[in-house]
Amino acid sequence: MKQKKELILPIATFLVVGIILSGLYIIVSKQAATQNRERYRYIAASQSNMIRDCIDTVLARAYTLGALVFDNDGSTAFFDRQAERIYQETKNDTGISLKNIAIAPDGVVEKVYPASGNEALTGFNFMDASKPGNAEAIAAYQRGSLIITNPFDLVQGGTGLAGRLPVFLPADGEKEAFWGLVTVTMDFHELIDTINLRKLSNMGINYELWYKNDNGERTSMAASERMPIDPVSYEFSIDNLTWYLDVSPADGWIDYEETAVVFCVIFAVALLIALLLLNRGQIKKANEKLQRLAHLDSLTSCYSRHYVNTILLNQRNGSWNDPDSRYSLAIIDIDNFKNINDSYGHDTGDRAIIAIAQVLEDNSKHANGDCVIRHGGDEFVLLFNDVTNERFISKLASIVADVRKIRFPDMPDMRLSVSIGGEYYSDPETSLYYNMIRRADEKLYQAKKNGKDQYVL
Template sequence: MLENSGISRRAAATFIILLILCSLAVYLLVERKYQFEYIKMERIILNQSNRLTNVLTRLLYKTQALSALVVQHNGKVENFEKVAATLLDDPAILNVLAAPGGVVRAVYPVEGNEAVLGLNFFEKGAGNQEAVEARDTGRLVLGGPFTLVQGGEALVGRLPVYADDGKGEKLFWGLVSVTLKFPQALNGAELDKLSELGLAYEIWRVSPETNEKQVIAHSAYEYNDDAPYIEVPLTIFNAHWFFRVSPIKLWYQYPESWLYISLGVLVSFLLAMLAQHNLDLRRVRSQLENMAYHDPLTGILNRRGPFERLPVLIGEGGYFSLYYLDLNNFKTFNDTYGHTVGDRILQVFTERVRKRMDFPHLFARIGGDEFILIAYGQENEEKADKLFNGIRVALQDLVVEGAGDVRISFSMGKAVYPRDGNNIDELIAHADGDMYTEKRTRSGKIGATA
């Protein structure tokens, strides 16, 4: 009886130990699956956010051509149809229009958009709140989605135009606008491909009219509250959207989950594999995190770097200088020599800046041809100013393969904390404003020389 009792105790102990180890193994494997899903979602949502931002930015920046048309003709809308016809190069564009004084006087194409003529953007109506915001801020504003007067849903880009009053002053002339069909405007981001990756998505915002959540776009799959998800803010001009992705399947809907359970009895093998897999997981996560924070073209930080570091610097209350850089006429280089040469120009510019920096700093590329440099400490502000003066001279003799001697210049704005702002938005706005002031000044000098 003692022997039988010993065997029973041993069997019971073995069963309990195996049950605990198997349960632990299954739990760890499920967590591992979720971690891989999270890493995958993090990478995908960043790529999709950038793609969506680039698609809408490219379409809305067509307003600049209309603005240039008005400015070049001293506030007169001439050759509107000819210029507008060249801008309708994407099926997502519904129309382009000009609204001197905020009242629509020209629209292309006219057919199907007759109801827009005579519309006053500064009166109460859908999308007009963004028109007022564009006028008051002096910047390109994204509005919508909302219902158009001619029917259908749309996104719009409103750009204020300032004309010369003949006395050297800039006066508000009116608005130019691009209207994008919705949801066709999002097609270029290829959001439907997320389902092929096993992910559901939702894009939403807080409606400026109702102050409630407004779903802008979503996949055909509904979210499950038990599924992990990632949600990131998506800022496009003035618009603040939120982008969320989550797996379509739960852990028990994956066949491999049941395979893990059935193989759970092989405790020793699983533990050895888990150790290796966890090591691989940390390595993959480290690599993906590095990819998420660095610009693949130039090798410097991307926009996440400065925008995550700035709150820390502000919280510490230290002194720092923020420089906002934008290459002049970069689009002309791309159009003239091609994107390969344009990419090389960005790389060479970045190399020139990095080689000359001998003080604590943060340097990042935040857009196509836009950069931010943060110089830490009051003593390094003067060094940074001298750095950029030297770079301006060095760039004059720049030789880029494929383009020969090219004249690269940049416009720069500067903001000092806490002198020029107490938060990120104020600092960026100050530096951005200085940069555009310099850009306009340079453009004026070039025009005067010509």
């Protein structure tokens, strides 16, 4: 039970230190995770801005076409001269090839560049709601502004992303009249290659570029080999489009190896502190034991005279260090001890001293502060703390009687007895230790003179 109590503090310390350090690490980790997510949000925002700028740069050619139609009063004669220039400038400026440039008076495609590969587009009616892919063209007409499509499969093959721009011209009696549409369609895969989303993978980032279709379903446009887990999702707009770029660390947000190492260190630190406390307790216990041994008589294990002088007494005036002490004192001397040593040997003398010390211990109440002190040789001092006079007398008589009963089976004829001089506590002024010892010693002398084997008060 005592060992269990000694372990309570180290175990509690281990748990408390472990919990505190773990809590601090978790707080710091959360702050670092928040900062890390903000960093990834910045990466996603930068990449999204690049996508938006690239698309805006390409689709700005739709406004160039619209301006040319306006400047030529709706004539399309300019197209053959200007289309190739627009195509090459776009390639040179952005690195993206246009799938086609088209003009569609009244919404019907009249001319396309390049013509090769786009034959199926000539005559296509963008305003026919029954045909797939025309929703954006009709929406552009209704809104009167550029509409950008999400990536779609081209009738001539491949994947494109197009801008549909309605053109309105002044008309007699009307402010404006719908002329038709101009369209610019880029190669979507070249767009992805140009913005180089794959570099995110080289940076250890998983990504996905996606949008919600008309049914609200998630539609992926480009993604790394491994999809991002618990990603930072950055939403951005390109005119009428809303796209999302999700990013997350390829190795995950938590570095499990680092976390394992940190918790091992936390465990080691908590364990070290607990062991230091345990060791400190053991050292303290060992020191207390050594100190106690220094105050104990090696033969009888009673307190030594050194204990009285260093612990109980103020040696300057003989007062008790504990002002609440109310000691009554008795000096006990073994009768005829020299004859015992001479007749039976010093080993037997030691046995007699030990046996009598045990009688004194049995008649003491240590919980109340009683002390048995081997004062020297065959002499003991017995301190009774806060004892009544009746109990003091009773104990002295009991000691004398109990010593008479001591027997050694191997020496049945040997008899032991003690003489005692007692001094009862009266008041602090007259009950100083040295005064009490002197008076008790006088009464011990009287007991010896009266025949021994008795006590005198």
